[in-house]
Amino acid sequence: MPTTAWEVFANCERAVLAGVPTHRTADDKEFHFQRWVEQRIREAGYEVPMTGRNTYPDFPVTGVAESYEVKGITVGSRENDFDCNSALPSGQHGGANVLYVFGRYEGSAAGENPNVLDIVIAHGSFLNAGGGYQADNKSMRVLGSYGDILLRDRKMYVSYTPYRLLTGLREHCTLVLPQDWPDRPAAGWVQVGSAERTEHNEVLVAYHADLPANTLTPTFEPNPNAGATHHFEIWRTTEGDDGSVVTLA
């Protein structure tokens, strides 16, 4: 079954190598990189619907069970982890594969047209294999001396980026897919590494917040998938390949 990942990645890599910058405007400092990725998806011949800023994932591909979630990183700032807000990273969402697009781009000193320095597209299961428990956000109007202030138990998940999990990603473009990804690349690709991630022994089932003490106490149960391994293949096109390899950090 053909997938979009190879072509979308190849377009991103080509644009990085060609020095295609993003376009940052004063009124929209945040979304230039998302737009840059959207253009690459469209260039690859795929349609993405116009979505608002609050959709997750950012770009579901029309007619294909694949979607792209974009995470921009200003170079030299926060490269090792990212705020997922309340959407725990996952390889599946709404019946579609989720591919995370990370890119490092130049900061505000570069002006309105910062260059994209490198790209990593990673299947969500590389960040989190799934399973475990994830409750929706809840709130209750119980707080403060008058008892009328809303307490939002708003989960904020912070996941490692591939830049933390893998070596050799900077100044290169890199594609990370599950070993059992449904299709293989055409000619012109090089596998530059492989990675195996093993599931943890326990899963979080609850946590207790003690307000006077200002502490959080987790409660765990054994992970039914403890020790399960997930295998990933790491790819570049021959255009971006320089013989270097990628390994788990």
Place this chain on the structure above:
DNA sequence: TGACGCTCACCACCCTTGTT
């Protein structure tokens, strides 16, 4: 031992979408 750089927790803020 002080300067420096880095990480991380935290803070501050913005805006849209969904629900009632």
Place this chain on the structure above:
DNA sequence: AACAAGGGTGGTGAGCGTCA
């Protein structure tokens, strides 16, 4: 329409390790 929930970004300073 009002409110709750959800998606995002950038900045800062404490703490800590490294190195001259």
